[in-house]
Amino acid sequence: MTSNSQDTSAIQRAVLLVNLGTPDAPTPQAVRRFLREFLSDSRVIEIPRVIWAIILNLFVLPFRPKRVAHAYASIWAMGDSPMRLILNAQANALQQMLDFQIVHRDVAVLPAMTYGTPSLAAALDRLSADGVEQIIILPLFPQYSATSTGAVYDVATRWMQTQRNLPTVTFIKDYFAHPLYIQALADSVRRYQVEHGTPDRLLMSFHGIPIPYAERGDPYPERCHVTAKRVAEALGLRDDQWAISFQSRFGKQEWVKPYTNVLLTEWAQAGVKSVQIISPAFSADCLETLEELAIENRDVFLSAGGQSYQYIPALNADVAHIEMMAALINPILDGFEAIS
Numbered sequence: 001m002t003s004n005s006q007d008t009s010a011i012q013r014a015v016l017l018v019n020l021g022t023p024d025a026p027t028p029q030a031v032r033r034f035l036r037e038f039l040s041d042s043r044v045i046e047i048p049r050v051i052w053a054i055i056l057n058l059f060v061l062p063f064r065p066k067r068v069a070h071a072y073a074s075i076w077a078m079g080d081s082p083m084r085l086i087l088n089a090q091a092n093a094l095q096q097m098l099d100f101q102i103v104h105r106d107v108a109v110l111p112a113m114t115y116g117t118p119s120l121a122a123a124l125d126r127l128s129a130d131g132v133e134q135i136i137i138l139p140l141f142p143q144y145s146a147t148s149t150g151a152v153y154d155v156a157t158r159w160m161q162t163q164r165n166l167p168t169v170t171f172i173k174d175y176f177a178h179p180l181y182i183q184a185l186a187d188s189v190r191r192y193q194v195e196h197g198t199p200d201r202l203l204m205s206f207h208g209i210p211i212p213y214a215e216r217g218d219p220y221p222e223r224c225h226v227t228a229k230r231v232a233e234a235l236g237l238r239d240d241q242w243a244i245s246f247q248s249r250f251g252k253q254e255w256v257k258p259y260t261n262v263l264l265t266e267w268a269q270a271g272v273k274s275v276q277i278i279s280p281a282f283s284a285d286c287l288e289t290l291e292e293l294a295i296e297n298r299d300v301f302l303s304a305g306g307q308s309y310q311y312i313p314a315l316n317a318d319v320a321h322i323e324m325m326a327a328l329i330n331p332i333l334d335g336f337e338a339i340s
């Protein structure tokens, strides 16, 4: 049974795999709808609401969607956004893995997104209508940030405020140092290098956040550093063979550094010839990896004098990635059984 057509009516328990969200089409109109919802979230943009509403409506939404729709069009695959296709594949793969286990056969796995479709609120409505009593919410953000994971908690808890008969709900905060996550990342690098060779340097590029968010207590950058260090250790890399950087800047604030494009330029100018780049903040390939990393930053490195630039794909629906998800949820399912 696929997760999208999953009949949850005979099921008592469910897992929701949640990613950020993505437009419904690579058109300026659909991108504008998505950006309006995403960028109206005060978890994402912390500027006072009235001031931000003016900036968003006068300076962002009239211009950005056209340019970003063009970028989405360059990565749109099989008639859909890569993030949505991959999220569906991940949910199907986890469903199959759980179905195969003898102990946790009666669990439905559903894909969901904080913004856009399939929406997390709609998935919760459906589970509630079907009488599902126990729900695990697994945000697919390896490193917790208030801007990403916190927003998932918000959607779920807002939905909970509308319900009378609430299910048991368990949130998994993150998995930035989980041994199976580190191992899955290290193995994907090793596999890639068996086929493509070893570069001068490995760059681990994470989505950034504005520096003030981190100063106010968002633990995301620290968690990224831990993930990167553990992966480097697992690969046995010396300090001069790898680095961490942050990408996807938006707006005028300073974001956490070093910036991916700046570091790549410095490396190329210092004589680094070949780079492989991996993005351990993304559980699925998306605009930020397929366009910003695989296309934009390639140009940055090569035009600054670099010779070889290779992007290593995200873990997506790799079996090791799905096994890690199963390892995160299985102990919780065991606990559910104990109380039901």
Ligand SMILES: C=CC1=C(C)c2cc3[nH]c(cc4nc(cc5[nH]c(cc1n2)c(C)c5CCC(=O)O)C(CCC(=O)O)=C4C)c(C)c3C=C
Pocket (backbone or CB within 6 Å): 020, 021, 022, 023, 035, 044, 045, 064, 068, 081, 083, 141, 145, 147, 148, 207, 208, 209, 210, 220, 248, 250, 251, 281, 282, 285, 286, 287, 288
């Ligand atoms: C202040 C703005 C932003 C913050 C903070 C932010 C945090 C953040 N985002 C992700 C993951 C993704 N972001 C993606 C796209 C994207 N991100 C921002 C802005 C902020 N993100 C924008 C405006 C966009 C849209 C594209 C654009 O207009 O440039 C995506 C890709 C979505 C897709 O459809 O493929 C992901 C994934 C994380 C994990 C995070 C905090 C750590």
Ligand SMILES: [Fe+2]
Pocket (backbone or CB within 6 Å): 248, 249, 287, 288, 292
């Ligand atoms: Fe970007």
Ligand SMILES: [Fe+2]
Pocket (backbone or CB within 6 Å): 207, 248
């Ligand atoms: Fe983002």
